[in-house]
Amino acid sequence: MMHFLRSSAVAFVAALFVTSAYAEDAWETIAPGGETSCALGTPYTFHARRADPEKVVVFFNGGGACWAGQTCDPSVDPTTYVPSAQMGHNDPRNHKGIFDLGNPANPVSGWSMVFVSYCTGDVHLGGIDRAYTKPDGSEITIRHRGHTNAHAALNWMKENFGSAKEILVAGSSAGAVASPIYAGVVAKTHPDATVRHLGDGAGGYGAENVSTLLDAWDLTNSLPDWAIGQNMEKGFTGLYLNAIAVFPDIAFAQYDAAHDRVQIQFSQALGGSSDLLSQLTENHETISSAADSFQNYTAGGAEHTILRAPYLYSYSVNGTSFVDWLSTLVSGNEPATISCIESEVGCAHAPL
Numbered sequence: 001m002m003h004f005l006r007s008s009a010v011a012f013v014a015a016l017f018v019t020s021a022y023a024e025d026a027w028e029t030i031a032p033g034g035e036t037s038c039a040l041g042t043p044y045t046f047h048a049r050r051a052d053p054e055k056v057v058v059f060f061n062g063g064g065a066c067w068a069g070q071t072c073d074p075s076v077d078p079t080t081y082v083p084s085a086q087m088g089h090n091d092p093r094n095h096k097g098i099f100d101l102g103n104p105a106n107p108v109s110g111w112s113m114v115f116v117s118y119c120t121g122d123v124h125l126g127g128i129d130r131a132y133t134k135p136d137g138s139e140i141t142i143r144h145r146g147h148t149n150a151h152a153a154l155n156w157m158k159e160n161f162g163s164a165k166e167i168l169v170a171g172s173s174a175g176a177v178a179s180p181i182y183a184g185v186v187a188k189t190h191p192d193a194t195v196r197h198l199g200d201g202a203g204g205y206g207a208e209n210v211s212t213l214l215d216a217w218d219l220t221n222s223l224p225d226w227a228i229g230q231n232m233e234k235g236f237t238g239l240y241l242n243a244i245a246v247f248p249d250i251a252f253a254q255y256d257a258a259h260d261r262v263q264i265q266f267s268q269a270l271g272g273s274s275d276l277l278s279q280l281t282e283n284h285e286t287i288s289s290a291a292d293s294f295q296n297y298t299a300g301g302a303e304h305t306i307l308r309a310p311y312l313y314s315y316s317v318n319g320t321s322f323v324d325w326l327s328t329l330v331s332g333n334e335p336a337t338i339s340c341i342e343s344e345v346g347c348a349h350a351p352l
Contacts, residue, residue, distance in 0.1 A: 062173025127222025301350025
């Protein structure tokens with residue numbers, strides 16, 4: 001779901017501070033102002049790419065989480081969240097996968113895009129400025145304004161792509177947690193569009209201690225009325241169940257790696273199990289029982305997320321490449337559920 005910046009992620013840490021010049025820039029950067037803010041008070045910005053106005057990808061970026069003094073203190077190493085929209089990680093120009101716009105195999109290369117940057121440590125859903133006591137005894141105030149920031153981007157999307165007929169609501173890591181909620185929000189604001197959904201790299205969390213996060217981020221006061229109450233005891237899976245109950249026409253889908261190291265680390269930090277594959281299986285069964293159209297692609301290995309990665313174009317499980325599976329999803333057809341459990345090589349290694 002979210003990024004632990006450990007020694008195995010040195011390259012990722014460096015990438016957070018990348019700045020680049022682009023001769024032909026397909027992206028524009030929007031600073032919505034108002035009440036938007038990143039965690040430490042720096043300005044919030046998001047990015048957009050204008051292409052086919054009737055086909056739009058709205059992508060919720062990942063970048064960690066914080067919910068206590070230890071995790072929210074930016075001086076603690078390793079940090080567990082990205083606190084600034086200006087970091088390279090929050091720039092789609094620095095990513096591959098679906099953001100590799102020149103790749104002819106990219107099934108959404110011709111779509112307009114809204115890249116919702118993430119810098120609030122609250123899976124894009126928080127609605128409170130909260131003071132935490134840091135390990136040294138001092139206090140730090142974190143602006144958990146994910147809800148405000150996300151809606152600023154969605155309002156811009158409505159104003160600029162209001163005639164969209166096909167919309168893919170996707171998210172990676174922390175963005176994947178929020179993605180079923182925002183799929184519902186988008187369906188409400190674009191009633192004439194066909195909305196599809198894909199959560200990337202956050203499907204394996206149990207319900208253990210999720211209530212701690214809900215309280216820290218004040219989600220019960222920021223989530224839509226239809227998203228709270230029933231099923232919330234099921235943790236993040238409950239967000240899917242509540243969205244499915246209200247928006248049965250949305251095609252919901254998930255991608256995960258069976259041994260995703262980041263999901264395992266965060267699950268353990270929240271007091272959950274390290275047996276990610278078993279939790280994935282349980283969560284998939286729970287969601288499938290509520291939505292016959294729910295599909296998932298479970299790859300082997302420990303890599304975290306795929307939508308921003310170059311291996312989006314090379315991963316294949318049991319003869320079905322992920323890029324072909326994604327192409328089927330965005331074309332409006334129903335892809336088959338794919339699982340490394342059923343493959344000859346199993347789930348221990350990343351697929352080639």
